[in-house]
Each structure stands twice: as structure tokens, then as C-alpha cells.
Amino acid sequence: MTTTLRPESPEEPLPGEGRTRRWLICVNGRPVGGLRTTSRPYGEQSWGEISELEVTGGRRRGRGTVGALAAEEVLRGWGCSRVDVTVPAGNDAALGLAVTLGYTERMLNLAKDLSQLPTLPTEVTVRPIGPEQYGGWLEQVKAGYQRELVGSGLGEQAARAKADADHRRLLREGHATPGTALRELTDAQGTLLGTLWLTLRQEIQPDGEPLAWVMSVAVEPEHRGHGHGRTLMLLAERECLAAGVRRLGLNVFSSNTVAVRLYESLGYRPTRRVMGKSLA
Numbered sequence: 271m272t273t274t275l276r277p278e279s280p281e282e283p284l285p286g287e288g289r290t291r292r293w294l295i296c297v298n299g300r301p302v303g304g305l306r307t308t309s310r311p312y313g314e315q316s317w318g319e320i321s322e323l324e325v326t327g328g329r330r331r332g333r334g335t336v337g338a339l340a341a342e343e344v345l346r347g348w349g350c351s352r353v354d355v356t357v358p359a360g361n362d363a364a365l366g367l368a369v370t371l372g373y374t375e376r377m378l379n380l381a382k383d384l385s386q387l388p389t390l391p392t393e394v395t396v397r398p399i400g401p402e403q404y405g406g407w408l409e410q411v412k413a414g415y416q417r418e419l420v421g422s423g424l425g426e427q428a429a430r431a432k433a434d435a436d437h438r439r440l441l442r443e444g445h446a447t448p449g450t451a452l453r454e455l456t457d458a459q460g461t462l463l464g465t466l467w468l469t470l471r472q473e474i475q476p477d478g479e480p481l482a483w484v485m486s487v488a489v490e491p492e493h494r495g496h497g498h499g500r501t502l503m504l505l506a507e508r509e510c511l512a513a514g515v516r517r518l519g520l521n522v523f524s525s526n527t528v529a530v531r532l533y534e535s536l537g538y539r540p541t542r543r544v545m546g547k548s549l550a
């Protein structure tokens with residue numbers, strides 16, 4: 271039997287010269303599943319993604335494996351140097367397939383249902399990040415994000431291009447971007463301890479409820495190890511509940527074990543695992 275990919279729909283352009291296409295997984299010409307390939311350029315590199323992988327006929331016959339390998343070849347042909355797949359938490363079969371194909375976890379999506387309004391320490395003060403602070407804050411956040419992207423496999427130029435593009439898209443109106451909470455945490459003397467960037471309605475979930483997202487939590491280097499990261503997360507939960515949002519999510523790079531332990535201690539649990547591999 272021969273397993274191949276056949277286009278299910280025309281190729282679609284994406285902003286920034288990206289491209290995406292839906293494919294059928296076929297055995298001897300008969301459709302048994304499908305998947306989607308997507309490519310997005312970042313500077314001198316293009317990053318691929320395989321998504322919507324499903325096998326509807328003849329499971330456990332390696333058809334998902336062959337389909338994924340064929341999708342990797344498509345992405346190589348599109349000039350991609352790396353590829354990601356997203357695995358839902360608890361889907362052991364999909365996780366096993368990704369591991370078998372050489373993918374390693376690079377990022378976790380975590381989420382928590384919110385109920386009780388947390389209390390913040392009395393010795394700290396919360397202030398909005400206004401136009402005076404915004405420029406310096408943005409440069410710091412972009413630099414930190416760029417370092418994490420390099421650590422996960424992007425080159426310096428590609429990481430810089432992605433950081434610039436993502437922040438332009440997410441903060442279209444700067445500090446006044448609607449639905450965004452930018453906050454700084456200070457001590458009694460007004461010393462900056464850390465900052466928070468929160469999007470209050472990242473997406474609408476299947477039950478119709480909004481999901482908020484922590485875009486960035488940053489503690490000043492000289493003030494780390496004193497619980498300020500925990501305080502900033504509690505602040506994010508307070509901001510959500512004040513806005514009527516009862517579910518909060520975030521991304522964390524798997525290599526940041528300190529942050530992973532913090533989020534887990536606060537009750538955040540994995541919802542998805544982002545797995546990646548080189549196509550070189």
C-alpha cells in the first residue's frame with residue numbers, strides 16, 4: 271500500500287509572505303485522514319508547523335507517521351529549517367508519535383480556572399505602565415523574548431524579526447492597546463520590582479467564555495528570588511477577575527524550569543505541549 275499526501279484545498283497566503291495548505295492523507299488514492307502545513311518566515315529563516323493531523327481510517331497502521339513525514343518534506347520544499355507540532359495534554363498517542371519522529375518539547379501551554387480574588391502583599395504598589403515607561407519596558411520585553419527564541423532554535427536575525435513582528439501585532443496601540451493590561455510592581459520606596467503584560471481576551475473558548483493570557487512576567491534581576499514573580503501572577507489573576515474573566519493561560523519555554531515550577535505551584539496545569547525539530 272502507498273501512503274501519499276494530496277492537496278485538499280488551494281494554497282493560501284498568510285501575512286508576511288507565509289503560506290498554508292490543507293492536505294488529504296491517502297492510501298492507494300483513498301483518503302484516510304488529513305493535515306495542514308503552514309510556513310512563516312522570520313528574517314532569514316522560515317518556521318514550519320504541522321497541524322490538524324487526523325487519521326479516520328485504518329488507525330495503528332503507521333499512516334499518521336507517514337503523513338507527518340510527508341508533511342515535513344512539503345515544509346522542506348517551502349524552505350523551512352524547523353517545524354513545530356502542538357500536542358494536546360493527555361493525548362498520549364499523539365505525544366508518542368511526536369517523540370518517535372524526533373520532536374522534543376520546547377514550550378508548554380498552561381491554564382487555570384480562577385475563582386477567589388487573591389490578596390497581594392501590603393508592601394508593594396501596582397501602577398499602570400504609561401507612555402513615559404512604555405518605550406523602555408518594550409525594549410526589555412522584546413530582548414527577553416528574543417533570547418528565548420534563540421534558545422529554542424531560531425537564529426539571531428530570525429529571532430529579532432519575529433520579536434519585532436509579534437510585538438507590533440499584539441501592541442498595535444502601544445500602552446493604550448484595548449484589552450491589554452500593562453502593570454509595574456514597585457516597593458514602598460518606588461523601586462521597580464517587575465512588570466506584567468496581560469491580554470484579557472486572547473480567545474473565546476468552545477463554551478463561549480473568554481480566555482485571558484499572560485504575555486510576559488518579568489522580575490528585575492536584582493530582585494529575583496523574593497517571590498515577586500508569584501505576586502505578579504496573583505496580580506494577573508486579580509486583573510482577570512476584575513474584568514469578569516475566569517480562565518487564565520500562558521506559554522512557558524520548557525527550559526525555564528524555575529518558571530514552570532512557579533506556575534505549577536499556583537495551580538496551573540498543562541493544556542498543550544509544543545514540540546519541535548530541525549529540518550536541516
